Amino acid sequence: MISIIKDTIDQLKILEELKDNSSGAVVFFTGIVRDHNSKEKVEGIFYEAYEEMVDEILKKIENEVFKNWNIKKFIAIHRIGYLKVGEISVIVGVSSEHRKEAFEACSYGIDNIKKRCPIWKKEKMESGDSEWVEGVMINE
Amino acid sequence: MISIIKDTIDQLKILEELKDNSSGAVVFFTGIVRDHNSKEKVEGIFYEAYEEMVDEILKKIENEVFKNWNIKKFIAIHRIGYLKVGEISVIVGVSSEHRKEAFEACSYGIDNIKKRCPIWKKEKMESGDSEWVEGVMINE
Amino acid sequence: MNNSCEDRTLKLKVFGILREKLKSNTLSIPINNNSISLEELKNCLKELDPHLSMNEINFVFAVNKVICNENVKVSSSDEIALIPPISGG
């Protein structure tokens, strides 16, 4: 299951969907809006995506993950829109028979979302300023 | 937060406790009773622990994790008693500013619980047989 | 090159800081051939500057949702997007 969504990410529902009686391990990553960046206090982040392209790339990442690791389920969800501090922006969850695969696939998933998905963020500071986060050139 | 418990592990409560507005990443591992081992179908697992010693070792692991990684919160909980297929036997959760630390600390946590905590399990098979799982010599 | 920016029209999707500077999420670039290379397209965009701030902000092209190098040729039937540095997660 992969997608871009606009609503709150329901962690428990995702944990439920990751469940699989043949799996002994679930690894679950959540990215959360932090209350600060390297310089200032942050109030929230606005996320914007090239949604159709993100869908394509998430599909590719999903295929790679199933090809490279013996896992049972893979979920990757990125939220867009305005998120306040403490809200979840991205989730990657993996279930597998053994934990090594789940850790590796989960870590690969989030690394590649960050490197390859056309998503941008603009931080809203407590000072009232807002600024696009200096990103990295897409590496797809 | 570290402990041995006898009741169902409440994932959502733990995710809530891992939340920290200065953290941008949460990594969460759950170990789940699988429906099979290498030979047979499994119905459930009975877990037994030398509880006081597990407490001591979990404390050590917690200290090591905070010493070795810049993380905000660390939770490790192991359940004991009889668990059916699909139930969670162990949870390790970490929150940190950046994801690398959270992945590493979480993985270290579960690896060390498995290597160092005096916990034993006996599988109950669908066939009616039950057997102590061949373990590894404790490496504390 | 100067008069290559006429006639047919490429519709470009723009995102993030570029979208904000352009105050629009699309950009229409007229061309006078059936197709032009992304390199030529980039030059067209630069000519439209300073309005576009294209010289300040780094970006690459995605054509039909795939990142392409600037030798690739595009026509009005392609889905073209300008991808500034990304920062998801």
Add this chain to the structure above:
Amino acid sequence: MNNSCEDRTLKLKVFGILREKLKSNTLSIPINNNSISLEELKNCLKELDPHLSMNEINFVFAVNKVICNENVKVSSSDEIALIPPISGG
């Protein structure tokens, strides 16, 4: 050594497959000195076999919740446990 297993008593905690074979979670071992080494204790346990199955099942000692090698000496005030191979998680 044969008559070293008398008098004072060490109480051992046992777990897992050992607990099951012994049908008890503690084991009392009388000793006739104030303290004995874990190596000596192991020999006492072996003498109590076959009842204990100590020769079949691998284990190490934890003394006061710390795994110890067999040179360590223990007395009745120590918390001693037999730790068969572990399988948590």
